[in-house]
Amino acid sequence: MRLEHKRSRLVFHVKNLKLEWAIEPRYWRNPLIAVAGLFLLPLLIYSRPDYMTLLTTANIYAAIAIPLSWQMAGTGRLNFGPQFFVGIGGFTAALLSIHWGWGPWQTLGIVILTAACFGILISPLTVLAQGLYFSLITLVLPLIFLEITFVFADVFKGEAGLSGVINLINLGKIRITFLAACYISLVLMIIYLFIVDKIMRSRIGLYAAAINDDEVVAETCGLKIGRWKMICFVITSMMIAVGGWFFAHYYGTFAGTTYLPLNFMIKILLIVLIGGRGEIYGSIVGAYFVAFLEQALTALGPVHHIIFPLILLAMLFVLPEGLYGIYRRHKYREYYPTMRVRKRSI
Amino acid sequence: MLLKIENLTKRFGGVLAVNDVTLSIAEDEIVGLIGPNGAGKTTVMNLISGYYKVDSGRIEFKGIDIQNARPSTVCRLGISRTFQIPRPFPDLTALANVGVGVLCGKERPDKSYGDSLLDASHFLEFVGLFSKRNVLAKDLSLFELRLLELARALATTPKLIMLDEVMAGLNPGEASRAIKLVRKVVEEYRVTVFWIEHVMKVVMEATERVIVLHYGKNIASGPPKEIVNNPEIIEIYLGEKIA
Ligand SMILES: Nc1ncnc2c1ncn2[C@@H]1O[C@H](COP(=O)(O)OP(=O)(O)O)[C@@H](O)[C@H]1O
Numbered sequence: 178m179r180l181e182h183k184r185s186r187l188v189f190h191v192k193n194l195k196l197e198w199a200i201e202p203r204y205w206r207n208p209l210i211a212v213a214g215l216f217l218l219p220l221l222i223y224s225r226p227d228y229m230t231l232l233t234t235a236n237i238y239a240a241i242a243i244p245l246s247w248q249m250a251g252t253g254r255l256n257f258g259p260q261f262f263v264g265i266g267g268f269t270a271a272l273l274s275i276h277w278g279w280g281p282w283q284t285l286g287i288v289i290l291t292a293a294c295f296g297i298l299i300s301p302l303t304v305l306a307q308g309l310y311f312s313l314i315t316l317v318l319p320l321i322f323l324e325i326t327f328v329f330a331d332v333f334k335g336e337a338g339l340s341g342v343i344n345l346i347n348l349g350k351i352r353i354t355f356l357a358a359c360y361i362s363l364v365l366m367i368i369y370l371f372i373v374d375k376i377m378r379s380r381i382g383l384y385a386a387a388i389n390d391d392e393v394v395a396e397t398c399g400l401k402i403g404r405w406k407m408i409c410f411v412i413t414s415m416m417i418a419v420g421g422w423f424f425a426h427y428y429g430t431f432a433g434t435t436y437l438p439l440n441f442m443i444k445i446l447l448i449v450l451i452g453g454r455g456e457i458y459g460s461i462v463g464a465y466f467v468a469f470l471e472q473a474l475t476a477l478g479p480v481h482h483i484i485f486p487l488i489l490l491a492m493l494f495v496l497p498e499g500l501y502g503i504y505r506r507h508k509y510r511e512y513y514p515t516m517r518v519r520k521r522s523i
Numbered sequence: 524m525l526l527k528i529e530n531l532t533k534r535f536g537g538v539l540a541v542n543d544v545t546l547s548i549a550e551d552e553i554v555g556l557i558g559p560n561g562a563g564k565t566t567v568m569n570l571i572s573g574y575y576k577v578d579s580g581r582i583e584f585k586g587i588d589i590q591n592a593r594p595s596t597v598c599r600l601g602i603s604r605t606f607q608i609p610r611p612f613p614d615l616t617a618l619a620n621v622g623v624g625v626l627c628g629k630e631r632p633d634k635s636y637g638d639s640l641l642d643a644s645h646f647l648e649f650v651g652l653f654s655k656r657n658v659l660a661k662d663l664s665l666f667e668l669r670l671l672e673l674a675r676a677l678a679t680t681p682k683l684i685m686l687d688e689v690m691a692g693l694n695p696g697e698a699s700r701a702i703k704l705v706r707k708v709v710e711e712y713r714v715t716v717f718w719i720e721h722v723m724k725v726v727m728e729a730t731e732r733v734i735v736l737h738y739g740k741n742i743a744s745g746p747p748k749e750i751v752n753n754p755e756i757i758e759i760y761l762g763e764k765i766a
């Protein structure tokens with residue numbers, strides 16, 4: 178028996194049998210390996226529920242950022258209010274759970290449906306509002322929603338938020354419950370990753386890229402841009418709302434003041450920008466980076482509220498293409514959207 | 524008649540960009556549209572392809588009224604165009620640029636994404652850009668961009684193809700290659716060409732019939748030889764070299 182290493186192959190000689198095993202470097206960049214790593218991570222920190230919560234939060238951040246980065250390309254517009262749909266999802270789940278005693282798996286369907294309704298209502302904006310106007314309107318929407326939670330405090334419980342939401346999962350032992358919730362968030366994120374990855378590699382991904390690059394020209398080529406932008410907006414809104422559903426059932430409470438103000442939006446947008454827009458794997462890198470950085474900085478005390486955004490802004494300046502962009506530079510051919518805020522012009 | 528335009532008028536504020544233009548294009552014709560800068564040539568094209576609302580008049584393509592139709596509808600009916608200043612999808616590769624044309628120019632639910640890119644590479648090869656298929660459009664030269672736009676326009680399987688000043692900014696060698704290419708397009712794909720051009724010489728060489736636009740008005744139409752000897756047109760182009 179003999180073992181031989183030839184360039185990119187390992188060759189086993191067993192008597193007169195020859196077995197080859199390719200070890201091309203690109204196999205090591207296989208996303209499956211990274212995913213397997215992500216699945217092992219919660220087991221390693223099994224004894225630390227606080228880290229587990231951190232991991233869970235990071236997963237949900239990624240699950241919000243992944244559809245958002247698709248939406249940015251597919252509508253060709255910067256959405257400054259993704260947290261609006263987080264709010265829709267969270268409040269729908271919380272209200273249903275508190276008043277009718279629904280469990281998480283019963284509320285999920287209604288959450289998606291509600292988000293679809295609001296998505297359809299708002300989606301014409303992707304056709305009507307150009308560039309900066311779209312960004313401004315989406316920026317204001319969640320703030321109006323926040324205002325509503327204060328005005329109708331008897332329903333939304335304003336400042337304090339709704340509490341008593343039925344928990345996502347309860348397996349008796351607290352550590353096992355945390356572990357299970359972490360895996361649910363991970364599975365949600367992986368499903369999103371899988372779906373959006375498949376879509377971006379299909380013709381819909383090409384349409385999204387064309388719309389992001391030049392709407393007018395895309396329409397000249399026969400693309401029905403209005404339809405595709407609206408479809409993209411509605412689907413991604415539904416996906417984002419599930420993030421809110423998760424938060425509501427995970428913490429058992431849901432307050433507008435936590436998710437609807439601008440600082441939550443800034444976090445999500447920075448995840449997309451730092452991770453590297455367009456490349457959805459980057460969203461995961463960005464989400465973990467931001468979540469862990471936020472956690473690490475809390476040790477500094479109240480100053481971290483200032484230092485955290487400063488670090489993120491500095492990173493945007495130093496790495497305009499994001500963390501993933503460093504790696505991405507070697508894969509020149511794949512679509513990498515440039516973000517533009519512009520008016521439609523002919 | 525493939526394309527029929529009747530009494531087309533378009534106003535931008537005080538500027539009468541297109542003034543009561545009537546023209547028609549028959550199948551398999553190569554028609555030139557010439558006129559000095561600001562004559563309204565591009566505006567006519569934008570009106571046909573549905574970017575501007577028509578103030579008054581009619582545009583008819585294959586017997587269907589298309590004034591004020593969406594640009595995507597116009598494209599799917601069989602009119603495609605290039606832009607005066609090339610407008611590729613800058614962050615997409617040349618192949619993907621043409622792929623958009625293949626996939627969107629017609630409803631093709633039976634065609635897979637891979638097949639469409641195969642089709643796209645055929646069109647790229649036709650215009651001679653196959654070796655650049657993996658280069659991002661923003662890294663192509665002006666001449667290559669013009670070729671890319673032509674390939675993308677062809678990929679939508681048009682009946683009528685409108686070219687907006689394809690010769691502008693090309694050196695003589697590139698220009699003669701471009702003229703040859705347009706001839707090849709007509710031969711192989713049997714498309715009708717509506718060729719907007721500022722340079723008279725090109726129009727003389729390549730077209731069968733020329734329409735002259737001046738201050739938005741259609742002032743003459745006929746074979747290139749006649750047009751060049753028309754004193755009125757010589758006056759319009761005064762100071763510029765004709766042929
Ligand atoms: N979108 C627009 N808004 C206002 N004026 C325009 C617009 N497009 C064209 N014009 C005007 O219409 C006239 C014709 O322009 P154009 O069709 O571009 O001329 P050309 O024959 O050089 O292509 C010009 O005077 C131009 O200023």
Ligand SMILES: [Mg+2]
Pocket residue numbers: 564565566607
């Ligand atoms: Mg012009």
